Amino acid sequence: MPAAGRPAVPELPEVETVRQGLAQWVIGRRIAEVRVLHPRAVRRHSAGAANFADVLVGTTVRDVRRRGKYLWLPLDSGDAVIGHLGMSGQLLLQPAAAPDETHLRVRFRFADDGPELRFVDQRTFGGLSVSAEGAELPAEIAHIARDPLDPEFSDATFVAALRRRRTEIKRALLDQTLLSGVGNIYADEALWRARLHGARPADGLTGPAALRLLGHVRDVLGEAIKEGGTSFDALYVNVNGESGYFDRALNVYGRVDQPCRRCGAPIRRETFMNRSSFSCPRCQPRPRGPASARG
């Protein structure tokens, strides 16, 4: 279960589930009207909210793609809509008659009788923008690495890059330029499986240890996507982010003071990078000595 019953933060598995749902419902549809209800939702679109709407009206959605936690929708105009859900974003398909959500930020109406697309985001960490000539891979997200489930992801390149990093392994796992799709929750879960404390120096990992860690990251992401796919028929389930944000089978995240499922030791919570990290004090001992002693 998500920690303390809070809504789940979308990580790669959730974004992939949204991508699949969107693909079913928006490909081939022509955009007839775009309303930006909160300018912050399109703050990354430097030409402004009015331009955002103008360049989209009349275009037809050709595809729905994903890189890490970013989505983009190539259009027949050659542009693409880029989206990130941030902490609390949802992309919903709703009948036009459905009442506006409290945190509705952008509405797309189509030139047909089908449901409208709504971007809803309470905390507005997420957002939408339009990329010119961005059908293949928009320049705005070209710095995002492939995720470990991408067929073109290179294990050897990742392992080499990870072991060159002069930082802690959890920080490296969260770096979307090294590999994408891992957030705080799945980083903790993968580290627990690998029996590694997140504060271990990345350049202290052996090649095989780094490869094992990558394998656990891949397993965690893959299992979550598979689980999301099980409740995946209905429009609402996928795209509405209600049931679509499947319960995660979490071993450490949010489980402070509860027994480790491997050894029974109470899970600890530590503050790291201004956020919480959860780990098992017995399975994942802290590295000895200060990081500054490395060298």
Add this chain to the structure above:
DNA sequence: CCTCATTCCTGCGGGC
């Protein structure tokens, strides 16, 4: 280039 702290935002819950 590399690393890392800061910043954005809102709702919730605990403490007093």
Add this chain to the structure above:
DNA sequence: TGCCCGCAGGAATGAG
């Protein structure tokens, strides 16, 4: 009862 504060956290940004 109500106010205040901490917390949740992805990723752009700029400092060093």
